[in-house]
Amino acid sequence: MSVFTTYFLPVLFAFLSSAAFAVIFNVRGLGVLICSLGGALGWLAYLLSAPLLQSDIAQMFVAAVVISVYAEVMARIRKYPVTGYQLVAILPLVPGGNIYYTMEHAINGEIDAFLSSLLHTMGLAGAIAVGVLLVSSAVRMWSSYHSHV
Amino acid sequence: MDYDVLLNLASDLGYGLMASGAEIYRVEESIQRLLIAYGMEKADPFVIPNCIIVSFLAPGGKTLTQVRRIPSHGTDVDLIERYNDLCRTLCRETPSLEEARRRLLQIGQTRRTYSFPVLLVAYWSVAAFSCLFFGGSPVDGLCSGFCGLAVGLALTGMTRLNANLFFRTMLCAALTGFLALGMSHLIPGSHSQLIIIGGLMALVPGLSFTNAIRDVMAGDMVAGVTKIADALLTGVSIALGTGFALALTRLLWGV
Numbered sequence: 001m002s003v004f005t006t007y008f009l010p011v012l013f014a015f016l017s018s019a020a021f022a023v024i025f026n027v028r029g030l031g032v033l034i035c036s037l038g039g040a041l042g043w044l045a046y047l048l049s050a051p052l053l054q055s056d057i058a059q060m061f062v063a064a065v066v067i068s069v070y071a072e073v074m075a076r077i078r079k080y081p082v083t084g085y086q087l088v089a090i091l092p093l094v095p096g097g098n099i100y101y102t103m104e105h106a107i108n109g110e111i112d113a114f115l116s117s118l119l120h121t122m123g124l125a126g127a128i129a130v131g132v133l134l135v136s137s138a139v140r141m142w143s144s145y146h147s148h149v
Numbered sequence: 150m151d152y153d154v155l156l157n158l159a160s161d162l163g164y165g166l167m168a169s170g171a172e173i174y175r176v177e178e179s180i181q182r183l184l185i186a187y188g189m190e191k192a193d194p195f196v197i198p199n200c201i202i203v204s205f206l207a208p209g210g211k212t213l214t215q216v217r218r219i220p221s222h223g224t225d226v227d228l229i230e231r232y233n234d235l236c237r238t239l240c241r242e243t244p245s246l247e248e249a250r251r252r253l254l255q256i257g258q259t260r261r262t263y264s265f266p267v268l269l270v271a272y273w274s275v276a277a278f279s280c281l282f283f284g285g286s287p288v289d290g291l292c293s294g295f296c297g298l299a300v301g302l303a304l305t306g307m308t309r310l311n312a313n314l315f316f317r318t319m320l321c322a323a324l325t326g327f328l329a330l331g332m333s334h335l336i337p338g339s340h341s342q343l344i345i346i347g348g349l350m351a352l353v354p355g356l357s358f359t360n361a362i363r364d365v366m367a368g369d370m371v372a373g374v375t376k377i378a379d380a381l382l383t384g385v386s387i388a389l390g391t392g393f394a395l396a397l398t399r400l401l402w403g404v
Binding site for chain 1 (some may be wrong): 278
């Protein structure tokens with residue numbers, strides 16, 4: 001039961017919301033499935049790395065790296081631009097909840113809570129950014145190495 | 150070869166890619182590859198978020214340049230894929246310019262989009278499943294879905310009216326806030342916070358943020374910084390919109 005509620009359900013919801021995002025951004029056919037699997041995979045990585053890292057910022061980084069690698073691999077296999085898959089699969093990771101709580105603290109005038117929540121949200125966004133950045137520059141270096149050799 | 154036709158072809162391809170939300174480096178690379186494949190000596194496209202400049206040196210020393218302005222646009226992954234595919238095919242086969250032009254126009258004409266009801270279902274599910282994802286109960290998810298539906302309707306309507314991105318986001322966020330507070334008031338045991346979070350997910354600028362990072366990494370600082378500013382302002386608009394809804398209801402009813 002605990003495996004079901006802590007792992008299976010969140011991953012399933014990530015899968016379904018990625019699928020819905022894919023439709024909104026007009027991904028078609030098999031692409032919808034690829035994007036949704038990416039979203040699910042990312043969140044699975046986030047959850048599985050929890051006991052090891054114990055910090056949601058580090059976990060978010062791992063998830064972003066996993067999604068980016070997955071998107072690059074899928075794009076190579078299908079000979080399609082990597083962007084679509086990567087962008088859509090990352091959407092469920094976006095810290096929507098933290099943005100909301102930050103705003104709520106601001107409304108309530110809780111300045112300390114507001115600032116720490118703001119910094120935490122920016123940390124999460126930064127972790128996603130660094131994950132995406134790392135993989136895309138590694139791929140860039142790898143492909144220019146191959147085109148020179 | 151008629152260089153003017155080639156110039157138009159290259160800038161139309163770039164325009165198509167940009168208007169469907171492709172990254173800057175993809176647009177620049179596609180234009181450059183196309184021009185080189187058709188035998189031009191030098192090709193220097195320059196692209197920033199709402200402008201494309203295509204310039205090339207034709208054999209014989211003649212230089213041609215065209216500037217295209219890109220209107221504000223959304224993201225259409227299917228179109229990016231098809232234009233990208235077309236560019237690869239054109240570079241490989243280099244068919245006659247008329248044939249290339251025909252294929253380019255064909256992509257624009259046979260644009261495949263999901264029907265409006267399907268899109269609404271998608272908006273509903275984004276909100277509902279995001280709400281469940283962030284820990285909402287099934288009832289919260291259902292309510293959140295209706296906020297998402299309202300956001301979808303409002304976004305489509307306001308896009309048709311050419312509303313500004315930030316105003317649009319702010320208004321949708323406020324709408325979500327009011328709806329969520331109303332529903333959580335009527336339905337006992339539901340959580341307004343989780344409903345709002347789910348409803349907002351369709352507005353959150355995750356896409357432009359990730360795209361911005363990719364642009365920065367590709368070395369297109371102008372585009373990257375512009376898009377990061379875009380993402381931050383969208384985030385602020387969401388906060389302002391929901392904040393307005395929360396503050397107003399608190400002021401009027403004290404909930």
